[in-house]
Amino acid sequence: MLRLENLVKTYKTGDQALKSLKLEVPEGQVVALIGPSGAGKSTLIRCINRLVEPTSGKVYLDDVELTGLSAAALRRERRRMGMIFQEYALVERLTVMENVLSGRLGYVGFWRSFLRRFPQTDVDEAFRLLDRVGLAHMADKRADELSGGQRQRVGICRALIQNPALLLVDEPTASLDPKTSRQIMRLICELCKERGLAAIINIHDVALAQMFVQRVIGLRFGAIEFDGSPEGLSPDVLTTIYGEEDWEATIEEADEEEVEAAE
């Protein structure tokens, strides 16, 4: 579904953020991307939808080579890739409903989007999504009146109303407390399952990644060091990805959370 072939990104500064990366993500699979600061996680996520232009290599979404598209064709293909950001990227002075509907801007015509007049079917879908994430009663609130967890739920709805095939998620929990982080990760993974959506989630918290996804990719210096199931993240593997640390504590934390979640 998503295929990266020899993806390279070298910034103008000379930083080689991605080194000939190869990766395939099948339909419906949720992947966590872990790795130390500077490993290239954000760059990878952003090269997929070309928010960051890759230096060389190819990105395919199904049979479409995204790296070969003109600006207009890329705009159309970006509808199929929903993005969720660490800082939510909501328009603070707009309502929750308006923020969710802004996910449809790539679909409605210029005048409709300029006048912010969305078809009723879009409004109905926005309500359904807000209801699914427990925020239907807040549709008319301004975004700046929401908590961090609520903002991220709005960010999730805005990405989903695009009806994407792939979610690109960049540190969705980095600004949230541990309990809200777990709720948000659980929600993203549940929604992907319900909708058969593939996702790549850049996440700092290894324990959180282990708790919710079936496949983890560990990046280090712009290359893949690990690609496998969360159970494969042994202390040795984590040391290869991150360097020395007491990994037993992290792994135990994930085990405890699993028990807690099961209870």
Ligand SMILES: Nc1ncnc2c1ncn2[C@@H]1O[C@H](COP(=O)(O)OP(=O)(O)OP(=O)(O)O)[C@@H](O)[C@H]1O
């Ligand atoms: N706009 C930029 N210009 C120059 N170099 C950059 C730019 N963005 C990232 N880099 C460099 O590219 C490398 C990868 O950065 P990137 O932000 O992708 O890593 P990351 O794994 O997401 O890190 P973090 O977890 O801290 O967000 C780093 O060496 C970084 O300094």
